[in-house]
Amino acid sequence: xxxxxxxxxxxxxxxxxxxxxxxxxxxxxxxxxxxxxxxxxxxxxxxxxxxxxxxxxxxxxxxxxxxxxxxxxxxxxxxxxxxxxxxxxxxxxxxxxxxxxxxxxxxxxxxxxxxxxxxxxxxxxxxxxxxxxxxxxxxxxxxxxxxxxxxxxxxxxxxxxxxxxxxxxxxxxxxxxxxxxxxxxxxxxxxxxxxxxxxxxx
Numbered sequence: 302x303x304x305x306x307x308x309x310x311x312x313x314x315x316x317x318x319x320x321x322x323x324x325x326x327x328x329x330x331x332x333x334x335x336x337x338x339x340x341x342x343x344x345x346x347x348x349x350x351x352x353x354x355x356x357x358x359x360x361x362x363x364x365x366x367x368x369x370x371x372x373x374x375x376x377x378x379x380x381x382x383x384x385x386x387x388x389x390x391x392x393x394x395x396x397x398x399x400x401x402x403x404x405x406x407x408x409x410x411x412x413x414x415x416x417x418x419x420x421x422x423x424x425x426x427x428x429x430x431x432x433x434x435x436x437x438x439x440x441x442x443x444x445x446x447x448x449x450x451x452x453x454x455x456x457x458x459x460x461x462x463x464x465x466x467x468x469x470x471x472x473x474x475x476x477x478x479x480x481x482x483x484x485x486x487x488x489x490x491x492x493x494x495x496x497x498x499x500x501x502x503x
Contacts, residue, residue, distance in 0.1 A: 317347055320381075331394030433476065434447070438487075448463075466483075
C-alpha cells in the first residue's frame with residue numbers, strides 16, 4: 302500500500318484502488334454481501350480498476366481534458382471514481398445473480414466455477430416474493446413458515462441462521478398460519494435441511 306502521509310499517495314489510492322473496491326463491493330451485495338480484508342483484496346481492486354479504466358477510456362480521456370478547476374472538474378472526477386464504478390458493479394451484480402455470463406459460457410461448452418460460494422447463498426439470494434419453507438431441525442421435527450421481504454437468511458458462513466416472518470402449522474398438505482408466535486429465529490446448529498415452495502404450488 303502507498304504511504305498515505307502524502308497527498309499524492311491519497312490521490313493514487315483514490316484513482317487506482319477505490320473504483321475497483323466500489324465495483325467489487327456493489328457486486329458482492331448480489332451474492333453474499335461479504336468482502337475480504339483490504340490486505341487480501343488489494344491486488345484484485347487494482348486489477349478491476351485497470352480493467353474498468355480500459356472499458357471507460359473515453360470517459361477517462363474526457364475527465365483528463367478538463368483543466369480548469371471548478372464544479373465541472375469535481376463532478377467529472379466523482380463520476381469517474383465513484384458513480385460509474387457503482388453503476389458497473391450494479392450491472393455486474395444483476396447479470397451475475399441471474400447467471401447471464403455463466404449461461405453464455407456454457408453455450409460455448411465452458412463450465413466455470415460459480416460466483417456464489419455456497420448453495421445457501423445461491424438459494425436465498427434468488428427468492429423473489431414470499432415462499433413457503435419447511436425447515437427440518439436436527440432432532441427431526443419440522444417448522445413451516447414464510448420466507449419473504451421481512452425474513453432473513455444469514456450470509457455469514459459461520460452462522461447460517463434463518464429468520465422466518467410467519468409461522469405455519471403443517472398437517473400433511475395443509476398449511477395453517479399461526480397467530481402466536483408470529484415469527485421465528487432458527488439457529489444454524491438446529492437446521493438439518495430446508496425445503497422451499499412457491500406459494501402458487503401450495
